[in-house]
Amino acid sequence: MAEETDQVLDAVGPRLRALRRQRELTLAEVSAATGTSESTLSRLESGGRRPTLELLLPLARVYGVPLDDLVGAPRTGDPRIHLKPIHRLGMTFIPLTRRAGGVQAFKMLIPSRPQPAEPTPKTHGGYEWVYVLNGQLRLLVGDRDLVLSPGDAAEFDTALPHWLGSADGRSVETLVLFGPQGERAHVRTRTTR
Numbered sequence: 001m002a003e004e005t006d007q008v009l010d011a012v013g014p015r016l017r018a019l020r021r022q023r024e025l026t027l028a029e030v031s032a033a034t035g036t037s038e039s040t041l042s043r044l045e046s047g048g049r050r051p052t053l054e055l056l057l058p059l060a061r062v063y064g065v066p067l068d069d070l071v072g073a074p075r076t077g078d079p080r081i082h083l084k085p086i087h088r089l090g091m092t093f094i095p096l097t098r099r100a101g102g103v104q105a106f107k108m109l110i111p112s113r114p115q116p117a118e119p120t121p122k123t124h125g126g127y128e129w130v131y132v133l134n135g136q137l138r139l140l141v142g143d144r145d146l147v148l149s150p151g152d153a154a155e156f157d158t159a160l161p162h163w164l165g166s167a168d169g170r171s172v173e174t175l176v177l178f179g180p181q182g183e184r185a186h187v188r189t190r191t192t193r
Contacts, residue, residue, distance in 0.1 A: 009050055011072050017045040019063045019070075034058035064102045091164075093176075103179045110135070110165060110172040121161035127179045129155040130164070135172030138165050 020030055027038045034041075036055060043049035051071075060067045067073075086093040090113070096105040108130075121140050130139065130153065137148040140163040141156045147167045148154060156162060158178075166172050 008071055010047060012051045012070060013045045013047040015070055015072065016059060019065065023063060030062060033062045103177055106176045106178065108174045108176045112166065112169060112171040114169055119163040119165060121163040123161050124158050125180060126158040128158050129153065129177040131175040133173040133175060135170055136167035137172045137174060138167035
């Protein structure tokens with residue numbers, strides 16, 4: 001068992017170095033993002049320092065990968081995403097992705113209810129793409145007040161004041177892609193000749 005653990009831990013360093021290089025980051029940039037010294041990061045990558053959970057968790061966040069990927073844990077074989085709804089601001093968000101970091105996908109459900117007299121737009125970091133599946137979505141972004149119908153999509157920088165709700169008081173279903181670092185959704189259409 002100890003030999004197997006040693007093999008797993010020995011493989012962490014090369015994985016960390018490969019991830020850092022794939023993302024074109026320097027040790028200094030990773031150090032600034034994680035709060036871990038450059039020398040510690042260098043020793044982790046070279047195998048001179050044993051990885052600990054305290055060191056790996058911030059690295060997994062910075063690289064946008066699950067902790068399992070850093071240690072080479074075997075896949076469970078179950079590709080299903082276990083949907084655990086998140087209730088926030090009177091809406092239900094059902095996660096459709098389980099990857100840490102990067103663009104996240106959600107099904108967003110807005111229940112039927114009377115519209116607020118005065119919507120209160122909020123801001124936060126990131127970029128959002130919304131596709132309406134069912135219902136009439138009212139979307140306030142900056143000084144724009146829009147109504148989106150099924151099949152309509154919108155994308156916006158969430159640093160702009162924004163608010164989403166029902167346009168007619170009935171329930172709304174949407175798909176939402178959210179990128180915390182400003183990643184934008186790219187829709188490509190195939191051209192015909």
